[in-house]
Amino acid sequence: MKCVNPKGFLYSAVKAAIRKPDRYDLAIIYSAAEANIAGTFTTNKIKAAPVQLDIRQTRHGRGQVIVVNSGNANACTGRRGMDDAVEITKQVAGYLHIDPSLVSICSTGVIGIPLPMQRIRKKIPQLVSHLGKSEVEDVARAMMTTDTFPKISGRKVKIGNKTGSITGICKGAGMICPSMATMLCFIMTDIEVERETLRISLREAVQQSFNRIVVDGDMSTNDTVLIMANGMLGNKKITDKGKSYRAFRDSLFGITEDLAKMIVRDGEGASKFIEIIVKGARTEREAQKAAYAVAKSYLVKTALHGNDANWGRIMAALGYSGSMIREEKTDIYFGTIKVVHAGTATGTDNKAAHYLKRKDISITIDLKIGKASSYVYTCDLTEEYVKINAAYRT
Amino acid sequence: MKCVNPKGFLYSAVKAAIRKPDRYDLAIIYSAAEANIAGTFTTNKIKAAPVQLDIRQTRHGRGQVIVVNSGNANACTGRRGMDDAVEITKQVAGYLHIDPSLVSICSTGVIGIPLPMQRIRKKIPQLVSHLGKSEVEDVARAMMTTDTFPKISGRKVKIGNKTGSITGICKGAGMICPSMATMLCFIMTDIEVERETLRISLREAVQQSFNRIVVDGDMSTNDTVLIMANGMLGNKKITDKGKSYRAFRDSLFGITEDLAKMIVRDGEGASKFIEIIVKGARTEREAQKAAYAVAKSYLVKTALHGNDANWGRIMAALGYSGSMIREEKTDIYFGTIKVVHAGTATGTDNKAAHYLKRKDISITIDLKIGKASSYVYTCDLTEEYVKINAAYRT
Numbered sequence: 211m212k213c214v215n216p217k218g219f220l221y222s223a224v225k226a227a228i229r230k231p232d233r234y235d236l237a238i239i240y241s242a243a244e245a246n247i248a249g250t251f252t253t254n255k256i257k258a259a260p261v262q263l264d265i266r267q268t269r270h271g272r273g274q275v276i277v278v279n280s281g282n283a284n285a286c287t288g289r290r291g292m293d294d295a296v297e298i299t300k301q302v303a304g305y306l307h308i309d310p311s312l313v314s315i316c317s318t319g320v321i322g323i324p325l326p327m328q329r330i331r332k333k334i335p336q337l338v339s340h341l342g343k344s345e346v347e348d349v350a351r352a353m354m355t356t357d358t359f360p361k362i363s364g365r366k367v368k369i370g371n372k373t374g375s376i377t378g379i380c381k382g383a384g385m386i387c388p389s390m391a392t393m394l395c396f397i398m399t400d401i402e403v404e405r406e407t408l409r410i411s412l413r414e415a416v417q418q419s420f421n422r423i424v425v426d427g428d429m430s431t432n433d434t435v436l437i438m439a440n441g442m443l444g445n446k447k448i449t450d451k452g453k454s455y456r457a458f459r460d461s462l463f464g465i466t467e468d469l470a471k472m473i474v475r476d477g478e479g480a481s482k483f484i485e486i487i488v489k490g491a492r493t494e495r496e497a498q499k500a501a502y503a504v505a506k507s508y509l510v511k512t513a514l515h516g517n518d519a520n521w522g523r524i525m526a527a528l529g530y531s532g533s534m535i536r537e538e539k540t541d542i543y544f545g546t547i548k549v550v551h552a553g554t555a556t557g558t559d560n561k562a563a564h565y566l567k568r569k570d571i572s573i574t575i576d577l578k579i580g581k582a583s584s585y586v587y588t589c590d591l592t593e594e595y596v597k598i599n600a601a602y603r604t
Numbered sequence: 605m606k607c608v609n610p611k612g613f614l615y616s617a618v619k620a621a622i623r624k625p626d627r628y629d630l631a632i633i634y635s636a637a638e639a640n641i642a643g644t645f646t647t648n649k650i651k652a653a654p655v656q657l658d659i660r661q662t663r664h665g666r667g668q669v670i671v672v673n674s675g676n677a678n679a680c681t682g683r684r685g686m687d688d689a690v691e692i693t694k695q696v697a698g699y700l701h702i703d704p705s706l707v708s709i710c711s712t713g714v715i716g717i718p719l720p721m722q723r724i725r726k727k728i729p730q731l732v733s734h735l736g737k738s739e740v741e742d743v744a745r746a747m748m749t750t751d752t753f754p755k756i757s758g759r760k761v762k763i764g765n766k767t768g769s770i771t772g773i774c775k776g777a778g779m780i781c782p783s784m785a786t787m788l789c790f791i792m793t794d795i796e797v798e799r800e801t802l803r804i805s806l807r808e809a810v811q812q813s814f815n816r817i818v819v820d821g822d823m824s825t826n827d828t829v830l831i832m833a834n835g836m837l838g839n840k841k842i843t844d845k846g847k848s849y850r851a852f853r854d855s856l857f858g859i860t861e862d863l864a865k866m867i868v869r870d871g872e873g874a875s876k877f878i879e880i881i882v883k884g885a886r887t888e889r890e891a892q893k894a895a896y897a898v899a900k901s902y903l904v905k906t907a908l909h910g911n912d913a914n915w916g917r918i919m920a921a922l923g924y925s926g927s928m929i930r931e932e933k934t935d936i937y938f939g940t941i942k943v944v945h946a947g948t949a950t951g952t953d954n955k956a957a958h959y960l961k962r963k964d965i966s967i968t969i970d971l972k973i974g975k976a977s978s979y980v981y982t983c984d985l986t987e988e989y990v991k992i993n994a995a996y997r998t
Contacts, residue, residue: 525680
């Protein structure tokens with residue numbers, strides 16, 4: 211776990227007993243200077259109150275504080291849910307003497323139960339006064355739900371003659387965790403990045419990382435990725451193009467890819483990390499659709515769990531993916547072992563089954579129709595997943 | 605199990621050791637008179653050889669024989685697969701002295717392995733000579749894969765002053781079974797039905813039944829429904845509209861609904877039968893999309909398995925279904941217990957959890973936007989499902 215500390219960011223995590231006593235479940239990330247902020251949010255039509263609020267808060271592109279809690283998603287909580295989210299941001303802003311429009315808030319946990327506001331209100335003064343006494347890892351821990359480890363990734367970046375830092379933390383142990391909600395990711399950097407450039411870089415980074423992972427195919431009400439760039443490095447502001455831009459962008463992509471992979475590895479009940487590559491598609495969109503269909507198939511995921519080189523299930527998933535596919539052209543590889551040539555078996559199932567015993571699996575599908583390609587990361591489907599999700603709330 | 609015997613249909617089932625020795629795995633359904641035939645087939649782009657062949661065979665609307673085997677799907681078997689399917693239909697036609705264009709063939713079982721033609725060829729004479737010595741239930745058994753019981757439904761129908769019969773059999777213990785392929789259904793009737801009317805009735809019946817069930821959301825390469833109407837009742841031919849048409853249609857709908865429900869009850873590892881009703885949608889299509897999203901959600905299915913009234917997962921699934929939904933309008937009922945009113949909790953989760961202990965569950969979602977409704981039948985997702993599908997081929 212590389213811990214890189216971008217200048218000017220302070221952290222605080224406290225125990226507010228939001229769902230369970232005696233665990234860190236409420237935290238803030240504070241930038242000493244007002245920062246440029248950008249966000250991407252769930253496309254689920256049911257959006258938790260904090261998501262609705264953050265979409266408004268980040269629209270003007272300026273921010274200074276992110277509040278996060280676990281244990282309660284503040285989703286499907288109606289009018290009261292929005293009132294609660296607004297109140298928390300106002301309280302925090304008040305104690306910090308900043309404008310409430312600079313505060314974003316993210317929640318993750320059970321859906322449909324109002325936040326325990328009494329306990330939260332009481333903790334806010336301590337939360338703020340504690341700033342600087344926690345590490346970024348403490349925040350990563352405070353936002354864990356069914357995650358089994360905190361997820362952090364950082365990079366140093368050469369920007370001109372200066373060295374900037376980017377650090378990202380995230381949580382999410384299912385594409386959506388149980389009734390617990392999903393994927394949250396916060397990225398902090400001291401590099402000065404122009405607002406629109408920040409927005410575009412984040413969108414692209416998310417597209418290449420969090421939008422490429424499938425655990426169970428469910429999409430949460432709370433997914434949020436936020437990036438704050440406070441410019442305290444004092445670099446020449448990064449706008450578009452150029453060497454500095456590429457250096458920043460590459461590091462950002464690296465961090466979001468690291469974090470996305472960690473989420474898959476920590477997928478509920480997962481025992482394998484699976485990369486699905488589709489090549490030779492007509493368009494990138496079709497390559498992606500095909501990869502998704504395979505990654506989402508219950509049958510493919512259970513077969514891989516059982517080390518069964520059952521490529522017929524992959525063919526069936528490709529067939530209903532909606533992408534163009536010609537059975538008689540399709541090749542499939544497990545690792546470097548070609549299991550399907552031109553739509554039919556090569557007789558290597560036993561060799562492939564041996565390969566599947568690994569923890570990291572790569573499956574390549576060559577549709578041999580066009581030149582576009584894409585990929586998706588996923589995990590296997592295990593009895594443990596069912597156990598976790600059948601038992602979760604009860 | 606109602607066994608109704610339409611006139612003029614003879615059955616035969618034999619043991620051909622297609623995948624395992626000593627089980628019935630090859631069968632034919634023979635109509636003494638040429639019949640009108642109609643079919644509906646998988647929309648998967650990867651279609652097994654027999655499906656491709658049957659689409660051609662049934663186009664002219666006349667048929668007399670259905671051959672079916674389990675143990676091998678004859679899918680992803682390339683050119684050879686088609687040659688094999690054609691050869692079997694020709695052999696059977698030869699022994700029966702009928703035109704090969706009157707023979708359809710359906711296969712279910714593992715994908716990607718050629719049919720054991722030597723063993724099948726040897727059995728065809730016995731298969732034909734045995735006609736009339738088997739019951740329809742024997743055919744239903746011969747086509748079972750992971751099914752735990754044979755699926756049969758029949759109805760007597762008043763047509764004018766005569767009483768006709770319709771019998772349907774099917775198999776399929778997942779929307780798709782493991783690498784075993786899917787759902788096959790054959791319907792026999794002695795009622796004379798005009799070709800186009802037969803086609804339309806079947807399409808509508810499938811739409812209301814087999815297209816309403818979700819076990820795991822995977823769609824097979826082999827799904828086929830065939831109906832043969834041989835007219836041996838001697839009724840006035842049913843064309844469109846009228847009392848006889850309605851009587852025939854209602855019985856056909858009843859049979860396909862019976863069979864579809866049996867498939868869900870026999871879903872791999874399923875412990876509960878779940879009906880999901882969506883009301884108040886803008887259009888029927890949107891109602892259906894919403895019901896499907898809920899029925900396919902891993903999280904909803906595991907929660908129901910765990911008797912957890914976790915309606916937040918239902919809200920999340922509705923939110924990403926692509927259908928119009930207004931959080932603040934949505935009501936959700938488990939049985940008659942209202943668990944969500946206008947998008948928020950009613951505090952009845954414990955009462956609802958008690959209801960969920962039943963084997964038959966009904967969930968009603970009222971979107972309160974429009975007047976359209978739809979429904980889907982599904983089952984829960986259990987550890988047993990993962991076990992069956994991880995272990996299947998190995």
